[in-house]
Amino acid sequence: MPVRVEGPLRLARRCARSSPRQWPWTLILNYFHGTERIAYPPRPLETTDAPTGMAPTAGDIAYFAPWGNVAMYYADAADDAGLVPLGRLDPRAADALAGLDENATVIIRLA
Numbered sequence: 001m002p003v004r005v006e007g008p009l010r011l012a013r014r015c016a017r018s019s020p021r022q023w024p025w026t027l028i029l030n031y032f033h034g035t036e037r038i039a040y041p042p043r044p045l046e047t048t049d050a051p052t053g054m055a056p057t058a059g060d061i062a063y064f065a066p067w068g069n070v071a072m073y074y075a076d077a078a079d080d081a082g083l084v085p086l087g088r089l090d091p092r093a094a095d096a097l098a099g100l101d102e103n104a105t106v107i108i109r110l111a
Contacts, residue, residue, distance in 0.1 A: 025108040027070065029100065035075040037097050039106075044068045047084050054080035059094035061086045061108075070108075076097040 003007075027039035038054070047065050054064055056073045061085040064071055072089055074097035089097075100106075 010012055014104040025070075027106055027108065028099075029072070029104050029106055031102060032071070036065070036071045036073045037100070037104075038069045038071050040069050045084070050084045052084050053079065053081045054083045054085050056083065059089050059091060073096055089109065 025041055027038075029043070030040050032038045041063075045065075045068075047063065052065065054060070054062060056069035056071070056077045058073055058075050060073045062073075062085050063064055063069070064080070064082050066082045070081070070086070072094075074094055086087050088094075098110050
């Protein structure tokens with residue numbers, strides 16, 4: 001299932017310029033906390049000077065810097081200082097996240 005990322009992806013775009021072969025991402029998603037699907041990008045993202053901390057809502061996509069994983073939210077979640085906001089998922093992709101099988105494979109492309 002292709003997942004389209006929308007919004008101002010300042011961090012993701014900076015990473016894309018420095019590592020163009022990293023995009024698109026093909027990721028295997030796992031359930032986490034009943035609010036999100038998580039996966040590990042091919043390489044860690046550079047988070048120097050990136051804004052951190054957010055209370056994610058359904059459709060948000062973020063990088064959890066302490067663990068190095070990407071989180072895609074299908075439900076609202078608690079505020080977390082370790083999250084680096086990346087943007088928003090296409091609304092259809094956000095709705096579909098909860099219904100995907102465990103270990104589903106998705107593709108994330110820059111908008």
